[in-house]
Amino acid sequence: MIALVTGGAGVVGKALCRELLARDVCVRVLVLPGDTQAGFLPEGVEVFYGDVSDADSIRKAFVGVDLVYHLAAILLSTKPGAFERINTNGTRNVVAAAKEAGVKRLLYVSSISVTYPVLTEYGKSKLAGESCVKESGLQWTIVRPTLVIGEPVGYGGGIEFNMYANYVRRFPVYFLPGGGKCLKRPVKSVDLVKGIALAGLSENAVGKTYALAGEGVLSMAEMAKAVLKLAGKRHWMIPVPWWIAKKLAVLKSWIGGKPVTAEQALAGFLYDAAPDIENARADLGYNPGSPLEI
Structure with a gap:
Protein backbone atom coordinates (compact mmCIF):
# COMPACT_ATOMS: atom_id res chain seq x y z
CA MET A 1 0.00 0.00 0.00
CA ILE A 2 1.15 3.53 -0.82
CA ALA A 3 -0.11 6.35 1.40
CA LEU A 4 0.28 10.03 0.53
CA VAL A 5 0.49 12.51 3.40
CA THR A 6 -0.24 16.10 2.43
CA GLY A 7 1.43 18.56 4.78
CA GLY A 8 3.84 15.76 5.59
CA ALA A 9 6.67 18.05 6.67
CA GLY A 10 4.73 19.48 9.62
CA VAL A 11 5.14 18.26 13.19
CA VAL A 12 2.17 15.90 13.04
CA GLY A 13 2.92 14.99 9.42
CA LYS A 14 6.46 13.81 10.14
CA ALA A 15 5.27 11.79 13.12
CA LEU A 16 2.52 10.23 11.00
CA CYS A 17 5.11 9.23 8.42
CA ARG A 18 7.09 7.40 11.10
CA GLU A 19 3.93 5.71 12.40
CA LEU A 20 2.92 4.51 8.93
CA LEU A 21 6.41 3.27 8.10
CA ALA A 22 6.37 1.27 11.33
CA ARG A 23 3.17 -0.35 10.06
CA ASP A 24 4.91 -1.33 6.79
CA VAL A 25 3.08 1.27 4.71
CA CYS A 26 4.97 2.88 1.83
CA VAL A 27 4.86 6.63 2.47
CA ARG A 28 4.87 9.55 0.09
CA VAL A 29 4.56 13.17 1.18
CA LEU A 30 3.41 16.38 -0.46
CA VAL A 31 5.21 19.45 0.89
CA LEU A 32 5.43 23.08 -0.16
CA PRO A 33 8.28 23.97 -2.53
CA GLY A 34 11.24 25.22 -0.55
CA ASP A 35 10.04 23.79 2.77
CA THR A 36 13.27 23.12 4.66
CA GLN A 37 11.48 20.72 7.02
CA ALA A 38 11.40 18.19 4.21
CA GLY A 39 15.02 17.49 5.04
CA PHE A 40 13.96 16.09 8.42
CA LEU A 41 11.54 13.52 7.05
CA PRO A 42 12.19 9.87 7.97
CA GLU A 43 14.41 7.83 5.67
CA GLY A 44 12.46 5.98 3.01
CA VAL A 45 9.78 8.64 2.49
CA GLU A 46 9.20 9.73 -1.11
CA VAL A 47 8.92 13.51 -1.42
CA PHE A 48 6.81 15.46 -3.89
CA TYR A 49 6.61 19.25 -3.93
CA GLY A 50 3.42 21.19 -4.55
CA ASP A 51 0.86 23.58 -3.10
CA VAL A 52 -2.67 22.28 -2.46
CA SER A 53 -4.05 25.68 -3.50
CA ASP A 54 -2.49 25.13 -6.96
CA ALA A 55 -4.24 22.12 -8.53
CA ASP A 56 -1.71 21.65 -11.34
CA SER A 57 1.22 21.44 -8.93
CA ILE A 58 -0.05 18.45 -6.95
CA ARG A 59 -1.40 15.96 -9.52
CA LYS A 60 1.77 13.89 -9.93
CA ALA A 61 1.94 13.16 -6.22
CA PHE A 62 -1.34 11.21 -6.34
CA VAL A 63 -0.43 8.80 -9.14
CA GLY A 64 -0.31 5.21 -7.89
CA VAL A 65 -1.53 6.14 -4.39
CA ASP A 66 -3.98 3.92 -2.49
CA LEU A 67 -4.71 6.13 0.52
CA VAL A 68 -4.44 9.88 1.13
CA TYR A 69 -4.00 11.48 4.55
CA HIS A 70 -4.93 15.11 3.98
CA LEU A 71 -3.26 17.20 6.70
CA ALA A 72 -2.18 20.26 4.70
CA ALA A 73 -3.87 23.37 6.11
CA ILE A 74 -3.25 26.68 7.83
CA LEU A 75 -4.38 27.16 11.42
CA LEU A 76 -3.58 30.84 11.95
CA SER A 77 -3.83 33.79 9.59
CA THR A 78 -5.08 37.35 9.44
CA LYS A 79 -4.94 37.52 5.63
CA PRO A 80 -8.39 37.84 4.03
CA GLY A 81 -9.40 34.69 2.17
CA ALA A 82 -6.41 32.62 3.30
CA PHE A 83 -8.44 29.96 5.11
CA GLU A 84 -10.82 29.50 2.20
CA ARG A 85 -8.00 29.39 -0.36
CA ILE A 86 -5.93 26.77 1.44
CA ASN A 87 -8.23 24.85 3.76
CA THR A 88 -11.39 24.77 1.64
CA ASN A 89 -10.27 25.13 -1.97
CA GLY A 90 -7.09 23.21 -1.22
CA THR A 91 -9.21 20.30 -0.03
CA ARG A 92 -11.28 20.49 -3.21
CA ASN A 93 -8.05 20.26 -5.22
CA VAL A 94 -6.87 17.26 -3.19
CA VAL A 95 -10.19 15.48 -3.72
CA ALA A 96 -10.09 16.21 -7.46
CA ALA A 97 -6.49 14.97 -7.78
CA ALA A 98 -7.30 11.82 -5.81
CA LYS A 99 -10.30 10.99 -7.99
CA GLU A 100 -8.36 11.68 -11.20
CA ALA A 101 -5.58 9.31 -10.05
CA GLY A 102 -7.98 6.57 -9.01
CA VAL A 103 -7.26 6.81 -5.30
CA LYS A 104 -9.78 4.76 -3.31
CA ARG A 105 -9.50 6.15 0.22
CA LEU A 106 -9.13 9.61 1.79
CA LEU A 107 -8.69 10.57 5.43
CA TYR A 108 -9.31 14.24 6.19
CA VAL A 109 -7.88 15.88 9.29
CA SER A 110 -10.44 18.47 10.30
CA SER A 111 -10.76 20.23 13.68
CA ILE A 112 -12.95 20.03 16.76
CA SER A 113 -13.62 23.74 16.23
CA VAL A 114 -16.15 22.82 13.53
CA THR A 115 -18.46 21.83 16.41
CA TYR A 116 -18.42 25.31 18.01
CA PRO A 117 -21.85 26.98 18.07
CA VAL A 118 -20.37 30.04 16.37
CA LEU A 119 -17.63 29.28 13.85
CA THR A 120 -14.47 31.27 13.28
CA GLU A 121 -13.23 31.75 9.71
CA TYR A 122 -10.88 28.83 10.34
CA GLY A 123 -13.74 26.65 11.57
CA LYS A 124 -15.86 27.56 8.56
CA SER A 125 -13.05 26.60 6.19
CA LYS A 126 -12.55 23.21 7.83
CA LEU A 127 -16.27 22.46 7.91
CA ALA A 128 -16.50 23.30 4.21
CA GLY A 129 -13.60 20.91 3.67
CA GLU A 130 -15.54 18.19 5.47
CA SER A 131 -18.50 18.71 3.13
CA CYS A 132 -16.22 18.44 0.11
CA VAL A 133 -14.80 15.14 1.40
CA LYS A 134 -18.21 13.68 2.20
CA GLU A 135 -19.50 14.53 -1.28
CA SER A 136 -16.36 13.25 -3.05
CA GLY A 137 -17.55 9.74 -3.87
CA LEU A 138 -14.35 8.38 -2.31
CA GLN A 139 -14.19 6.10 0.70
CA TRP A 140 -13.68 8.78 3.34
CA THR A 141 -12.96 9.15 7.03
CA ILE A 142 -12.83 12.42 8.97
CA VAL A 143 -10.99 13.00 12.24
CA ARG A 144 -11.40 16.05 14.46
CA PRO A 145 -8.41 16.59 16.78
CA THR A 146 -8.82 18.59 19.95
CA LEU A 147 -6.09 20.73 21.54
CA VAL A 148 -2.79 19.01 20.70
CA ILE A 149 -0.03 18.82 23.31
CA GLY A 150 3.45 17.65 22.39
CA GLU A 151 6.59 16.77 24.32
CA PRO A 152 7.96 18.61 26.17
CA VAL A 153 4.63 20.06 27.24
CA GLY A 154 4.10 23.53 25.83
CA TYR A 155 7.08 23.38 23.48
CA GLY A 156 6.44 20.54 21.05
CA GLY A 157 3.24 19.74 19.17
CA GLY A 158 0.19 21.94 18.62
CA CYS A 182 -14.14 26.55 29.37
CA LEU A 183 -13.60 22.76 29.25
CA LYS A 184 -11.11 21.03 26.97
CA ARG A 185 -10.06 17.45 26.37
CA PRO A 186 -6.47 17.87 25.13
CA VAL A 187 -4.66 15.07 23.32
CA LYS A 188 -1.03 14.04 23.32
CA SER A 189 0.50 14.38 19.87
CA VAL A 190 1.70 10.75 19.96
CA ASP A 191 -1.85 9.54 20.65
CA LEU A 192 -3.28 11.79 17.95
CA VAL A 193 -0.86 10.42 15.37
CA LYS A 194 -1.75 6.83 16.23
CA GLY A 195 -5.44 7.69 15.98
CA ILE A 196 -5.00 9.29 12.57
CA ALA A 197 -3.03 6.32 11.26
CA LEU A 198 -5.58 3.81 12.57
CA ALA A 199 -8.54 5.76 11.19
CA GLY A 200 -7.04 5.72 7.70
CA LEU A 201 -6.19 2.02 7.77
CA SER A 202 -9.32 0.64 9.42
CA GLU A 203 -12.17 -0.63 7.23
CA ASN A 204 -14.51 0.04 10.16
CA ALA A 205 -13.82 3.76 9.83
CA VAL A 206 -15.09 4.27 6.26
CA GLY A 207 -17.85 6.87 6.11
CA LYS A 208 -17.39 7.89 9.76
CA THR A 209 -16.22 10.95 11.69
CA TYR A 210 -14.19 10.66 14.90
CA ALA A 211 -13.17 13.09 17.61
CA LEU A 212 -9.56 12.40 18.61
CA ALA A 213 -9.06 13.64 22.15
CA GLY A 214 -7.19 12.60 25.26
CA GLU A 215 -8.39 10.82 28.35
CA GLY A 216 -8.99 13.70 30.76
CA TYR A 271 -16.47 27.15 23.69
CA ASP A 272 -16.01 23.74 25.27
CA ALA A 273 -14.12 21.10 23.29
CA ALA A 274 -14.44 17.94 25.38
CA PRO A 275 -15.98 15.42 22.97
CA ASP A 276 -16.88 11.80 23.53
CA ILE A 277 -14.32 9.38 22.05
CA GLU A 278 -16.09 6.07 22.62
CA ASN A 279 -16.70 5.41 18.91
CA ALA A 280 -12.96 5.83 18.26
CA ARG A 281 -12.22 3.38 21.08
CA ALA A 282 -14.68 0.83 19.71
CA ASP A 283 -13.83 1.09 16.00
CA LEU A 284 -10.12 1.87 16.08
CA GLY A 285 -8.84 0.54 19.40
CA TYR A 286 -7.95 4.15 20.21
CA ASN A 287 -6.78 4.38 23.84
CA PRO A 288 -5.18 7.76 24.56
CA GLY A 289 -3.52 8.86 27.75
CA SER A 290 -3.88 12.15 29.61
CA PRO A 291 -1.34 14.76 28.51
CA LEU A 292 -1.56 16.97 31.62
CA GLU A 293 -1.78 16.38 35.34
CA ILE A 294 -2.81 18.98 37.92
Missing part, protein backbone atom coordinates in the same frame (compact mmCIF):
# COMPACT_ATOMS: atom_id res chain seq x y z
CA ILE A 159 0.68 25.64 17.97
CA GLU A 160 -2.52 26.68 19.80
CA PHE A 161 -1.56 25.04 23.07
CA ASN A 162 2.02 26.28 22.77
CA MET A 163 0.78 29.87 22.45
CA TYR A 164 -1.41 29.41 25.52
CA ALA A 165 1.40 27.84 27.54
CA ASN A 166 3.78 30.65 26.56
CA TYR A 167 1.18 33.20 27.61
CA VAL A 168 0.62 31.86 31.14
CA ARG A 169 4.35 31.33 31.67
CA ARG A 170 5.27 34.82 30.46
CA PHE A 171 3.43 37.02 32.95
CA PRO A 172 3.45 36.87 36.78
CA VAL A 173 -0.20 37.85 36.54
CA TYR A 174 -2.27 36.53 33.64
CA PHE A 175 -5.86 37.17 32.60
CA LEU A 176 -8.31 34.45 31.55
CA PRO A 177 -11.55 35.34 29.74
CA GLY A 178 -14.51 33.90 31.58
CA GLY A 179 -12.21 32.83 34.39
CA GLY A 180 -10.86 29.95 32.32
CA LYS A 181 -13.97 27.83 32.96
CA VAL A 217 -11.20 16.80 30.72
CA LEU A 218 -9.67 20.01 32.08
CA SER A 219 -10.72 23.63 32.28
CA MET A 220 -8.50 26.29 30.74
CA ALA A 221 -7.65 27.43 34.28
CA GLU A 222 -6.62 23.90 35.25
CA MET A 223 -4.43 23.63 32.16
CA ALA A 224 -2.72 26.87 33.11
CA LYS A 225 -1.98 25.51 36.59
CA ALA A 226 -0.53 22.33 35.09
CA VAL A 227 1.73 24.31 32.73
CA LEU A 228 2.98 26.51 35.56
CA LYS A 229 3.59 23.50 37.79
CA LEU A 230 5.76 21.89 35.12
CA ALA A 231 7.64 25.18 34.70
CA GLY A 232 8.15 25.53 38.44
CA LYS A 233 6.32 28.86 38.51
CA ARG A 234 3.56 30.36 40.64
CA HIS A 235 1.64 32.98 38.70
CA TRP A 236 -1.69 34.53 39.59
CA MET A 237 -4.76 34.28 37.41
CA ILE A 238 -7.24 37.14 37.19
CA PRO A 239 -10.63 36.26 35.68
CA VAL A 240 -11.92 38.69 33.05
CA PRO A 241 -15.67 38.97 32.30
CA TRP A 242 -16.50 38.14 28.71
CA TRP A 243 -17.81 41.58 27.81
CA ILE A 244 -14.50 43.07 28.87
CA ALA A 245 -12.38 40.38 27.19
CA LYS A 246 -14.04 41.03 23.85
CA LYS A 247 -13.16 44.72 24.08
CA LEU A 248 -9.57 44.27 25.18
CA ALA A 249 -7.50 44.02 22.01
CA VAL A 250 -4.45 43.64 24.24
CA LEU A 251 -5.54 40.10 25.12
CA LYS A 252 -5.29 39.18 21.48
CA SER A 253 -1.66 40.33 21.29
CA TRP A 254 -0.77 38.66 24.59
CA ILE A 255 -2.37 35.33 23.73
CA GLY A 256 -1.79 35.02 20.01
CA GLY A 257 0.11 37.89 18.49
CA LYS A 258 0.04 39.09 14.90
CA PRO A 259 -0.90 35.80 13.14
CA VAL A 260 -4.18 35.54 15.06
CA THR A 261 -7.42 37.47 14.79
CA ALA A 262 -9.09 38.55 18.03
CA GLU A 263 -12.03 36.30 17.11
CA GLN A 264 -9.84 33.22 16.87
CA ALA A 265 -7.75 34.08 19.93
CA LEU A 266 -10.83 34.28 22.13
CA ALA A 267 -12.91 31.45 20.60
CA GLY A 268 -10.92 28.80 22.42
CA PHE A 269 -11.77 30.40 25.75
CA LEU A 270 -15.48 30.60 24.98
Whole structure:
Protein backbone atom coordinates (compact mmCIF):
# COMPACT_ATOMS: atom_id res chain seq x y z
CA MET A 1 0.00 0.00 0.00
CA ILE A 2 1.15 3.53 -0.82
CA ALA A 3 -0.11 6.35 1.40
CA LEU A 4 0.28 10.03 0.53
CA VAL A 5 0.49 12.51 3.40
CA THR A 6 -0.24 16.10 2.43
CA GLY A 7 1.43 18.56 4.78
CA GLY A 8 3.84 15.76 5.59
CA ALA A 9 6.67 18.05 6.67
CA GLY A 10 4.73 19.48 9.62
CA VAL A 11 5.14 18.26 13.19
CA VAL A 12 2.17 15.90 13.04
CA GLY A 13 2.92 14.99 9.42
CA LYS A 14 6.46 13.81 10.14
CA ALA A 15 5.27 11.79 13.12
CA LEU A 16 2.52 10.23 11.00
CA CYS A 17 5.11 9.23 8.42
CA ARG A 18 7.09 7.40 11.10
CA GLU A 19 3.93 5.71 12.40
CA LEU A 20 2.92 4.51 8.93
CA LEU A 21 6.41 3.27 8.10
CA ALA A 22 6.37 1.27 11.33
CA ARG A 23 3.17 -0.35 10.06
CA ASP A 24 4.91 -1.33 6.79
CA VAL A 25 3.08 1.27 4.71
CA CYS A 26 4.97 2.88 1.83
CA VAL A 27 4.86 6.63 2.47
CA ARG A 28 4.87 9.55 0.09
CA VAL A 29 4.56 13.17 1.18
CA LEU A 30 3.41 16.38 -0.46
CA VAL A 31 5.21 19.45 0.89
CA LEU A 32 5.43 23.08 -0.16
CA PRO A 33 8.28 23.97 -2.53
CA GLY A 34 11.24 25.22 -0.55
CA ASP A 35 10.04 23.79 2.77
CA THR A 36 13.27 23.12 4.66
CA GLN A 37 11.48 20.72 7.02
CA ALA A 38 11.40 18.19 4.21
CA GLY A 39 15.02 17.49 5.04
CA PHE A 40 13.96 16.09 8.42
CA LEU A 41 11.54 13.52 7.05
CA PRO A 42 12.19 9.87 7.97
CA GLU A 43 14.41 7.83 5.67
CA GLY A 44 12.46 5.98 3.01
CA VAL A 45 9.78 8.64 2.49
CA GLU A 46 9.20 9.73 -1.11
CA VAL A 47 8.92 13.51 -1.42
CA PHE A 48 6.81 15.46 -3.89
CA TYR A 49 6.61 19.25 -3.93
CA GLY A 50 3.42 21.19 -4.55
CA ASP A 51 0.86 23.58 -3.10
CA VAL A 52 -2.67 22.28 -2.46
CA SER A 53 -4.05 25.68 -3.50
CA ASP A 54 -2.49 25.13 -6.96
CA ALA A 55 -4.24 22.12 -8.53
CA ASP A 56 -1.71 21.65 -11.34
CA SER A 57 1.22 21.44 -8.93
CA ILE A 58 -0.05 18.45 -6.95
CA ARG A 59 -1.40 15.96 -9.52
CA LYS A 60 1.77 13.89 -9.93
CA ALA A 61 1.94 13.16 -6.22
CA PHE A 62 -1.34 11.21 -6.34
CA VAL A 63 -0.43 8.80 -9.14
CA GLY A 64 -0.31 5.21 -7.89
CA VAL A 65 -1.53 6.14 -4.39
CA ASP A 66 -3.98 3.92 -2.49
CA LEU A 67 -4.71 6.13 0.52
CA VAL A 68 -4.44 9.88 1.13
CA TYR A 69 -4.00 11.48 4.55
CA HIS A 70 -4.93 15.11 3.98
CA LEU A 71 -3.26 17.20 6.70
CA ALA A 72 -2.18 20.26 4.70
CA ALA A 73 -3.87 23.37 6.11
CA ILE A 74 -3.25 26.68 7.83
CA LEU A 75 -4.38 27.16 11.42
CA LEU A 76 -3.58 30.84 11.95
CA SER A 77 -3.83 33.79 9.59
CA THR A 78 -5.08 37.35 9.44
CA LYS A 79 -4.94 37.52 5.63
CA PRO A 80 -8.39 37.84 4.03
CA GLY A 81 -9.40 34.69 2.17
CA ALA A 82 -6.41 32.62 3.30
CA PHE A 83 -8.44 29.96 5.11
CA GLU A 84 -10.82 29.50 2.20
CA ARG A 85 -8.00 29.39 -0.36
CA ILE A 86 -5.93 26.77 1.44
CA ASN A 87 -8.23 24.85 3.76
CA THR A 88 -11.39 24.77 1.64
CA ASN A 89 -10.27 25.13 -1.97
CA GLY A 90 -7.09 23.21 -1.22
CA THR A 91 -9.21 20.30 -0.03
CA ARG A 92 -11.28 20.49 -3.21
CA ASN A 93 -8.05 20.26 -5.22
CA VAL A 94 -6.87 17.26 -3.19
CA VAL A 95 -10.19 15.48 -3.72
CA ALA A 96 -10.09 16.21 -7.46
CA ALA A 97 -6.49 14.97 -7.78
CA ALA A 98 -7.30 11.82 -5.81
CA LYS A 99 -10.30 10.99 -7.99
CA GLU A 100 -8.36 11.68 -11.20
CA ALA A 101 -5.58 9.31 -10.05
CA GLY A 102 -7.98 6.57 -9.01
CA VAL A 103 -7.26 6.81 -5.30
CA LYS A 104 -9.78 4.76 -3.31
CA ARG A 105 -9.50 6.15 0.22
CA LEU A 106 -9.13 9.61 1.79
CA LEU A 107 -8.69 10.57 5.43
CA TYR A 108 -9.31 14.24 6.19
CA VAL A 109 -7.88 15.88 9.29
CA SER A 110 -10.44 18.47 10.30
CA SER A 111 -10.76 20.23 13.68
CA ILE A 112 -12.95 20.03 16.76
CA SER A 113 -13.62 23.74 16.23
CA VAL A 114 -16.15 22.82 13.53
CA THR A 115 -18.46 21.83 16.41
CA TYR A 116 -18.42 25.31 18.01
CA PRO A 117 -21.85 26.98 18.07
CA VAL A 118 -20.37 30.04 16.37
CA LEU A 119 -17.63 29.28 13.85
CA THR A 120 -14.47 31.27 13.28
CA GLU A 121 -13.23 31.75 9.71
CA TYR A 122 -10.88 28.83 10.34
CA GLY A 123 -13.74 26.65 11.57
CA LYS A 124 -15.86 27.56 8.56
CA SER A 125 -13.05 26.60 6.19
CA LYS A 126 -12.55 23.21 7.83
CA LEU A 127 -16.27 22.46 7.91
CA ALA A 128 -16.50 23.30 4.21
CA GLY A 129 -13.60 20.91 3.67
CA GLU A 130 -15.54 18.19 5.47
CA SER A 131 -18.50 18.71 3.13
CA CYS A 132 -16.22 18.44 0.11
CA VAL A 133 -14.80 15.14 1.40
CA LYS A 134 -18.21 13.68 2.20
CA GLU A 135 -19.50 14.53 -1.28
CA SER A 136 -16.36 13.25 -3.05
CA GLY A 137 -17.55 9.74 -3.87
CA LEU A 138 -14.35 8.38 -2.31
CA GLN A 139 -14.19 6.10 0.70
CA TRP A 140 -13.68 8.78 3.34
CA THR A 141 -12.96 9.15 7.03
CA ILE A 142 -12.83 12.42 8.97
CA VAL A 143 -10.99 13.00 12.24
CA ARG A 144 -11.40 16.05 14.46
CA PRO A 145 -8.41 16.59 16.78
CA THR A 146 -8.82 18.59 19.95
CA LEU A 147 -6.09 20.73 21.54
CA VAL A 148 -2.79 19.01 20.70
CA ILE A 149 -0.03 18.82 23.31
CA GLY A 150 3.45 17.65 22.39
CA GLU A 151 6.59 16.77 24.32
CA PRO A 152 7.96 18.61 26.17
CA VAL A 153 4.63 20.06 27.24
CA GLY A 154 4.10 23.53 25.83
CA TYR A 155 7.08 23.38 23.48
CA GLY A 156 6.44 20.54 21.05
CA GLY A 157 3.24 19.74 19.17
CA GLY A 158 0.19 21.94 18.62
CA ILE A 159 0.68 25.64 17.97
CA GLU A 160 -2.52 26.68 19.80
CA PHE A 161 -1.56 25.04 23.07
CA ASN A 162 2.02 26.28 22.77
CA MET A 163 0.78 29.87 22.45
CA TYR A 164 -1.41 29.41 25.52
CA ALA A 165 1.40 27.84 27.54
CA ASN A 166 3.78 30.65 26.56
CA TYR A 167 1.18 33.20 27.61
CA VAL A 168 0.62 31.86 31.14
CA ARG A 169 4.35 31.33 31.67
CA ARG A 170 5.27 34.82 30.46
CA PHE A 171 3.43 37.02 32.95
CA PRO A 172 3.45 36.87 36.78
CA VAL A 173 -0.20 37.85 36.54
CA TYR A 174 -2.27 36.53 33.64
CA PHE A 175 -5.86 37.17 32.60
CA LEU A 176 -8.31 34.45 31.55
CA PRO A 177 -11.55 35.34 29.74
CA GLY A 178 -14.51 33.90 31.58
CA GLY A 179 -12.21 32.83 34.39
CA GLY A 180 -10.86 29.95 32.32
CA LYS A 181 -13.97 27.83 32.96
CA CYS A 182 -14.14 26.55 29.37
CA LEU A 183 -13.60 22.76 29.25
CA LYS A 184 -11.11 21.03 26.97
CA ARG A 185 -10.06 17.45 26.37
CA PRO A 186 -6.47 17.87 25.13
CA VAL A 187 -4.66 15.07 23.32
CA LYS A 188 -1.03 14.04 23.32
CA SER A 189 0.50 14.38 19.87
CA VAL A 190 1.70 10.75 19.96
CA ASP A 191 -1.85 9.54 20.65
CA LEU A 192 -3.28 11.79 17.95
CA VAL A 193 -0.86 10.42 15.37
CA LYS A 194 -1.75 6.83 16.23
CA GLY A 195 -5.44 7.69 15.98
CA ILE A 196 -5.00 9.29 12.57
CA ALA A 197 -3.03 6.32 11.26
CA LEU A 198 -5.58 3.81 12.57
CA ALA A 199 -8.54 5.76 11.19
CA GLY A 200 -7.04 5.72 7.70
CA LEU A 201 -6.19 2.02 7.77
CA SER A 202 -9.32 0.64 9.42
CA GLU A 203 -12.17 -0.63 7.23
CA ASN A 204 -14.51 0.04 10.16
CA ALA A 205 -13.82 3.76 9.83
CA VAL A 206 -15.09 4.27 6.26
CA GLY A 207 -17.85 6.87 6.11
CA LYS A 208 -17.39 7.89 9.76
CA THR A 209 -16.22 10.95 11.69
CA TYR A 210 -14.19 10.66 14.90
CA ALA A 211 -13.17 13.09 17.61
CA LEU A 212 -9.56 12.40 18.61
CA ALA A 213 -9.06 13.64 22.15
CA GLY A 214 -7.19 12.60 25.26
CA GLU A 215 -8.39 10.82 28.35
CA GLY A 216 -8.99 13.70 30.76
CA VAL A 217 -11.20 16.80 30.72
CA LEU A 218 -9.67 20.01 32.08
CA SER A 219 -10.72 23.63 32.28
CA MET A 220 -8.50 26.29 30.74
CA ALA A 221 -7.65 27.43 34.28
CA GLU A 222 -6.62 23.90 35.25
CA MET A 223 -4.43 23.63 32.16
CA ALA A 224 -2.72 26.87 33.11
CA LYS A 225 -1.98 25.51 36.59
CA ALA A 226 -0.53 22.33 35.09
CA VAL A 227 1.73 24.31 32.73
CA LEU A 228 2.98 26.51 35.56
CA LYS A 229 3.59 23.50 37.79
CA LEU A 230 5.76 21.89 35.12
CA ALA A 231 7.64 25.18 34.70
CA GLY A 232 8.15 25.53 38.44
CA LYS A 233 6.32 28.86 38.51
CA ARG A 234 3.56 30.36 40.64
CA HIS A 235 1.64 32.98 38.70
CA TRP A 236 -1.69 34.53 39.59
CA MET A 237 -4.76 34.28 37.41
CA ILE A 238 -7.24 37.14 37.19
CA PRO A 239 -10.63 36.26 35.68
CA VAL A 240 -11.92 38.69 33.05
CA PRO A 241 -15.67 38.97 32.30
CA TRP A 242 -16.50 38.14 28.71
CA TRP A 243 -17.81 41.58 27.81
CA ILE A 244 -14.50 43.07 28.87
CA ALA A 245 -12.38 40.38 27.19
CA LYS A 246 -14.04 41.03 23.85
CA LYS A 247 -13.16 44.72 24.08
CA LEU A 248 -9.57 44.27 25.18
CA ALA A 249 -7.50 44.02 22.01
CA VAL A 250 -4.45 43.64 24.24
CA LEU A 251 -5.54 40.10 25.12
CA LYS A 252 -5.29 39.18 21.48
CA SER A 253 -1.66 40.33 21.29
CA TRP A 254 -0.77 38.66 24.59
CA ILE A 255 -2.37 35.33 23.73
CA GLY A 256 -1.79 35.02 20.01
CA GLY A 257 0.11 37.89 18.49
CA LYS A 258 0.04 39.09 14.90
CA PRO A 259 -0.90 35.80 13.14
CA VAL A 260 -4.18 35.54 15.06
CA THR A 261 -7.42 37.47 14.79
CA ALA A 262 -9.09 38.55 18.03
CA GLU A 263 -12.03 36.30 17.11
CA GLN A 264 -9.84 33.22 16.87
CA ALA A 265 -7.75 34.08 19.93
CA LEU A 266 -10.83 34.28 22.13
CA ALA A 267 -12.91 31.45 20.60
CA GLY A 268 -10.92 28.80 22.42
CA PHE A 269 -11.77 30.40 25.75
CA LEU A 270 -15.48 30.60 24.98
CA TYR A 271 -16.47 27.15 23.69
CA ASP A 272 -16.01 23.74 25.27
CA ALA A 273 -14.12 21.10 23.29
CA ALA A 274 -14.44 17.94 25.38
CA PRO A 275 -15.98 15.42 22.97
CA ASP A 276 -16.88 11.80 23.53
CA ILE A 277 -14.32 9.38 22.05
CA GLU A 278 -16.09 6.07 22.62
CA ASN A 279 -16.70 5.41 18.91
CA ALA A 280 -12.96 5.83 18.26
CA ARG A 281 -12.22 3.38 21.08
CA ALA A 282 -14.68 0.83 19.71
CA ASP A 283 -13.83 1.09 16.00
CA LEU A 284 -10.12 1.87 16.08
CA GLY A 285 -8.84 0.54 19.40
CA TYR A 286 -7.95 4.15 20.21
CA ASN A 287 -6.78 4.38 23.84
CA PRO A 288 -5.18 7.76 24.56
CA GLY A 289 -3.52 8.86 27.75
CA SER A 290 -3.88 12.15 29.61
CA PRO A 291 -1.34 14.76 28.51
CA LEU A 292 -1.56 16.97 31.62
CA GLU A 293 -1.78 16.38 35.34
CA ILE A 294 -2.81 18.98 37.92
